[in-house]
Amino acid sequence: MPDASAAPSHVLVVTAHPDDVDFGAAGTVATWTDAGIEVTYAIVTSGEAGEAFPDTPRSEVAALREAEQLAAAKCVGVTDVRFLHWPDGRLTPSLELRRDISRVIRQVRPDRVLIPSAELDLERIYASHPDHRAVGEAAIAAVYPDARNPWAHTELLEVEGLEPWTVPETWVMSTKNAVKAVDITDVFDRKVAALQAHASQTGAHPDLEGMLRTWGEGIAQRLGVGENRIAEAFQVVDTR
Secondary structure (H helix, E strand, O other): OOOOOOOOOEEEEEEOOOOHHHHHHHHHHHHHHHOOOEEEEEEEEOOOOOOOOOOOOHHHHHHHHHHHHHHHHHHOOOOEEEEEEEOOOOOOOOHHHHHHHHHHHHHHOOOEEEEEOOOOOHHHHHHHOHHHHHHHHHHHHHHHHHOOOOOOOOHHHHOOOOOOOOOOEEEEEOOOOOOEEEEOHHHHHHHHHHHHOOHHHHOOOOOHHHHHHHHHHHHHHHOOOOOOOOEEEEEEEEOO
16 A cells, blocks of 8 residues: 555546546646646546537537547646546446446555545535535545455456555545645646636636636635735545
8 A cells, every 4th residue: 555645656637527626636636647647537427417508519518528528638637538438427436436446446556545525514515516525425435445355346357357545545526625725836837728728618618717716815814825825725635
């Protein structure tokens, strides 16, 4: 098992939809890849139930959104992007979803996992999308206890040969319990570029960069990062 006190060598990011990681953590991901940390994305759905596609047949939306996520990932130095192809808008924290996330954990064997929050926050309802909450609940169950337990989802070991893996540390994004701030000021332009790559979702926004800057400066001020700084924030959970 890796040493949780050491800098990670590999981080796994698990999200519900294309663009979730970029709104919540693209700047942080850029700081990780700049530091030589390998990052893998596992995107549970392909965003095919999303809105704002006036010129795209519904049958082509999934491919479009996957392409946008691949382009966004490149902006922050990520090349390993895995789509799990679960149905968008219909997720529950089922045993099957827990198994599929556990599979990726055992394949990647990360030192840190970044996940959405499973909480329902009525003050920030857009962050509390049911798919986000379902993936958050399934992902933390995959971290503990499933991925480390040889008797959970036994087919992963007995059929697929994937040895159990313990994730030492889990970061949760888009949560009101976030107290860990990451200064992303120097890579903010790459967060903006990543979100601009999701043109189907952000192309009509009148001031995307201004909105992101306001969010990030507010986090930086609230968590003491400093004036004129931009930050993202997380809850860090010891999952050794």
